[in-house]
Each structure stands twice: as C-alpha cells, then as structure tokens.
Amino acid sequence: DQIRINDLSLNNILKSEYEKNNSLLDEKKNYWETRIKEIENGVEFKEIRKNLKKVSNLKNPLDIFKMDREVKEILQSAKALNEKLSVEKEQMKLDLQDMKNSPEMKFSVDNGIEKFVKNGEIVIKDLDTLINIYLNQVYEKKMYELVMKYREVVKELELRKEEDKKAVNKWELYIEELDITSDTYGFMLNGEVHNISSRISRNTENISFMLTGDKNQSHGKMDGYVNLDVPEGYINIDIQKVDLDELKEFNDYINGGTAAMTQKTILSKEDIIISGNLNINNMNLNGRSIVDTMNLRMPLLKEMIIPLLSEVKNGKISYGYDSQTRRVYVKSNLSKEITRILNSNNGYWKKKISEDLKKASESEILKYEELLRNKEEEIRKISEENLNIQIGELEKIDEQIKFLKSKNKKDILNELFQRF
Structure with a gap:
C-alpha cells in the first residue's frame, strides 16, 4: 500500500493553520490600532482640546465669563467621548474574547488534516x-497434477482408439441418448448427450451436450462438445447466480454473497485452458479468517484490515489457467474497490488516519x-493601554471641566486670581 499526496505535508498544514490564525489576529490588531487613532484624532477630541486651549490661555480671568459657549461644548463633547471610549473598551474585550472562542480562530488542525487525508489518495497497488x-x-x-492426469487419459484414449480400429468382429453399443447429471459450483445440472458409440474409433464427430438447472431463482447452464477423434473439447458454464457460501472452497473466507459466473474451458490433445469471470454482489467476507492466513506480524495492522475487508461487498474478477505457461492468474477491480473504500471520507481508514495524524x-x-495565545494577550494589552491613555486624558479634561462646572462665578474668579 502507498499514500500518494500532493505538496502538502503535515508540518506545512500546521504552519498554514497557525499563519492563518496569526493573520486574523494581525487584522484585529490593525483594526483596533486604527480605531484608537481615529478616536484620538476625531472631531470630539479636537473640539475639546481647541476649546480647552482657549479657556486655559485666557490672560484676564474676567474673560472666562465670555467663554460660556466653549465650556458647554467641552462638557458635551467630553461626555459623548467618555461614553464612546467606555463602549469601545468593552467592545474590544468582547471582540477579542469572541475571536478567541470562534471556530475559525480556535486553533485546530481538523480541517487541515481532513484536507491532507482527502488530497492524499491511499492506494492499494498490485x-x-x-x-x-x-x-x-x-x-x-x-x-498441473490435474493436467497430467488429463494427458494420461488422452494418451490412453489414443492407444485404445488405435486398438479399436484394428478390431473386426468387436461388438458395438450405440447410445442415441444418454441422461447425465453434474454437480457444478453448487448447481445440480441435468441434460443429455447424443449419439455415442462404445467403440472409440467410431466417434469421429463432435459429441455435444447441454445441461441446465434451476435453483433459488437462478438458472445454470453447461454446454459444449468433445471430439474423441482429434481429441479436443469445449465446455461453457454460465450461471446467473452462485451462492458463494455454498462453495466449499470459499467457506473459510466467505460467509455470504452471490456471483454471476461464466467459465470457458478449452481442451486440446496436450493442454487445458480455463478462463472465467465473476461478478460478485453483497459479499460478506470473513475478515478474521482472511487476515489469519496472511501471516501478518503486526497485530495493529491485522485489526485495521479486518474492518476494511468487511466493507468490500462487490467486485469483478476474471481468472484463468493455461497449462502451457502453468500459471494461474487473476485480474480484478478489487484494488480499485478497496482504494475507493479507503478513500471514503466516512470510512474507517480515513477516520483512523486523521486520528493518528492529530495524535x-x-x-x-x-x-x-x-x-497564538501570547499574540492575543499582546494585542489585548496594547489595545487596552492605548485606550486607557485616551481615557486618562479625558479624565484630566474632566477634572478641569468639573472645576468650571462646580463653581459659581465668584469662586471661579477667586481661584483664577489665585492661580494667575
């Protein structure tokens, strides 16, 4: 098995997630720095400073009585600005707290790992x-032992055919119709063979046969011919639905399922060629038995493969054997099917890989x-300090305004005379 991935790596994903969140904090930092500067350079502060400067720079204390409009404007602007700064300070705290707890800011690699696993195709090769x-x-x-037995039968057939040709007064039994039965892949097939002579040398034409059977709403057929003169033969098997759990060869590994089956067997004087196809549906594999035969040395790997096999339900398999090459072969879409299961976002393996990567x-x-926590704390601290500077300046202004607001004109004159 192999994991094919793009340029992503787990470290790159973690770094990317951090940089994304760091960028969000920078945006928030820039927002509050800009907001505080806007307040500091805003109309309210400018009006307060301008009018306060006018009042503070009066040389004649008596002129204070002429500044009634400016004093009122200072009071109004200071009140409005003080309220705005209090709201802004509270908003800043809530804003940073909400951001800290938000799904996009809360540091997590779930999305990154999901992308990593999703982009990385897990492939079963070969x-x-x-x-x-x-x-x-x-x-x-x-x-091959079966082929050797077949060749011995053909050799014996050839010898007897030559002996039979020499016989002159040998008796002959000619069979026009012969009923035969064959138990094939769990199907009991019945049919007839026609025109067979007991004298081997007299069988010079193809001897054809046709067997059929029905079982569990499925139809099976086996037909073909043999030619004892050449010798050669052809056997075709076609079964609509084979119950896999009834095939003794598979009992240890398959608990259920069905397969449509076609198989062709070509017989020649020396060789046997077999080719077949299986279209499997609703297969129920015995994962434990299969894994036990695989001689895996890693217990964890065994436990991971068992649930994977349980998800393999369908498949297309072609198989064959050629006695000339002495090779059994299988071609299937099982690799593709297992790869599909492996890469299912809701499948066991994707979840398992994600969990392992997170761990x-x-x-x-x-x-x-x-x-990120340190960055968030730094932004909060700097923003609060900047806001507190503005609030402190307002408090100083507020003290001066309280002086103007709390005194009658006589007291103001007395204090101004003392001050100047």
Whole structure:
C-alpha cells in the first residue's frame, strides 16, 4: 500500500493553520490600532482640546465669563467621548474574547488534516499480483497434477482408439441418448448427450451436450462438445447466480454473497485452458479468517484490515489457467474497490488516519496554540493601554471641566486670581 499526496505535508498544514490564525489576529490588531487613532484624532477630541486651549490661555480671568459657549461644548463633547471610549473598551474585550472562542480562530488542525487525508489518495497497488503469487503457490501444483492426469487419459484414449480400429468382429453399443447429471459450483445440472458409440474409433464427430438447472431463482447452464477423434473439447458454464457460501472452497473466507459466473474451458490433445469471470454482489467476507492466513506480524495492522475487508461487498474478477505457461492468474477491480473504500471520507481508514495524524501533531499544536495565545494577550494589552491613555486624558479634561462646572462665578474668579 502507498499514500500518494500532493505538496502538502503535515508540518506545512500546521504552519498554514497557525499563519492563518496569526493573520486574523494581525487584522484585529490593525483594526483596533486604527480605531484608537481615529478616536484620538476625531472631531470630539479636537473640539475639546481647541476649546480647552482657549479657556486655559485666557490672560484676564474676567474673560472666562465670555467663554460660556466653549465650556458647554467641552462638557458635551467630553461626555459623548467618555461614553464612546467606555463602549469601545468593552467592545474590544468582547471582540477579542469572541475571536478567541470562534471556530475559525480556535486553533485546530481538523480541517487541515481532513484536507491532507482527502488530497492524499491511499492506494492499494498490485493486489492482483499478490493474489496471483498466492494462487500459484497454493493451486498451481494441483492444477498441473490435474493436467497430467488429463494427458494420461488422452494418451490412453489414443492407444485404445488405435486398438479399436484394428478390431473386426468387436461388438458395438450405440447410445442415441444418454441422461447425465453434474454437480457444478453448487448447481445440480441435468441434460443429455447424443449419439455415442462404445467403440472409440467410431466417434469421429463432435459429441455435444447441454445441461441446465434451476435453483433459488437462478438458472445454470453447461454446454459444449468433445471430439474423441482429434481429441479436443469445449465446455461453457454460465450461471446467473452462485451462492458463494455454498462453495466449499470459499467457506473459510466467505460467509455470504452471490456471483454471476461464466467459465470457458478449452481442451486440446496436450493442454487445458480455463478462463472465467465473476461478478460478485453483497459479499460478506470473513475478515478474521482472511487476515489469519496472511501471516501478518503486526497485530495493529491485522485489526485495521479486518474492518476494511468487511466493507468490500462487490467486485469483478476474471481468472484463468493455461497449462502451457502453468500459471494461474487473476485480474480484478478489487484494488480499485478497496482504494475507493479507503478513500471514503466516512470510512474507517480515513477516520483512523486523521486520528493518528492529530495524535502525532499534539505537541506541534500546543506550540502553535501557545504562540497564538501570547499574540492575543499582546494585542489585548496594547489595545487596552492605548485606550486607557485616551481615557486618562479625558479624565484630566474632566477634572478641569468639573472645576468650571462646580463653581459659581465668584469662586471661579477667586481661584483664577489665585492661580494667575
């Protein structure tokens, strides 16, 4: 197996997530720096400073009584600005707190890992090659033993045919119609063979046969011919639906499912060629039995493969055997089907890989989270300090205004005379 990914790596994803969140904090920092400067350079502050400067620069204390309009404007502007700064300060705290708790700011690599796993295609490569190696190790010898027996039968047939040709007064039994039955892949097929002579040398034409059977709303057929003179033959098997759990060869590995099956067998004087196709549906694999035969040394890998196999329900398989090459072969879409299951976003493997990557990234995540927390604290502190400077200036202005506001004209004159 192999994971094909693009340029992404887990470290790049973590860095990207951090940089994205860091950028959000920078945007917030710039926003509040700009907002505080806007307040500082705003109309309210300018009017307060301008009018306060007029009042403070009076040389004749008696002129204070002429500044009634300016004093009122200072009072109104200071009140409005004080309220605005209080609101802004509270808003800043709420804004940073909301941002800190928001889904996009809360540092998490869930989305990044999901992209990583989604973009990285998990591929099962050359599964058919592995199957072919296994089949040839297990079955090729048995298949070849069968071919050797077939060749012995053909050789014996040839010898008897030559002896039979020489016979003159040998009796002959001619069979016009012969009923035969064959148990084929769990199907009991019945049919007839026509025009067979007991004298082998008299069978010079193709001997055809046709067998059919029905079972569990499925139809099976086996037809073909044999030619004892050449010798050669052809056998075609076509079954609409085979119950896989009834095939003894598969009982250890398959608990259920069906398959449409076609198989062709070509017989020649020396060789047997077999080719077939299976279209499998609703297959129920015994993952535990299959994994036990794989001789895997990693227990964790076993436990990961079992649920994967349980999800493989359908497949297309072609198979064959050629006695000339002595190779059993299989071609299938199982690699494609398993790859599809592996890459399912809701599948076991995607979740498993994501969980493993997150676990492996915990220390990196904590490092980036700490950096972001420090950045957030720095922004909050600087923004609050800048706002407090403006509030402090307002408080000083407020003191001067309270002096103007709380005294009657006589007291103001007395204090101004003392001050100047």
